[in-house]
Amino acid sequence: MKTMDELKATCDIALANKRGIVVLIKLPGLEAPEEIYNPPSNVRAKRDYYTKTYKTNLRMVHNDAIRIVGCYTK
Numbered sequence: 001m002k003t004m005d006e007l008k009a010t011c012d013i014a015l016a017n018k019r020g021i022v023v024l025i026k027l028p029g030l031e032a033p034e035e036i037y038n039p040p041s042n043v044r045a046k047r048d049y050y051t052k053t054y055k056t057n058l059r060m061v062h063n064d065a066i067r068i069v070g071c072y073t074k
Helices: 004-016 040-053
Strands: 021-026 034-038 067-073
Touching (some): 034 040
Antiparallel strands (some): 021 034, 021 067
């Protein structure tokens, strides 16, 4: 996953199918990405949050070392 458009598309698929999402976030100092699960009821709010908090290249606005590296429905 490389763009905000891809993340939004995954969220839209989850919303359409009443599924949750798992977001993979790469943090400095950690070998593996953090996996964050959000249930279906949170997907719309999290989509808005990620859109405001991350740039189009999926790097965090306030800390360029933090980035979203994946997202899938669950």
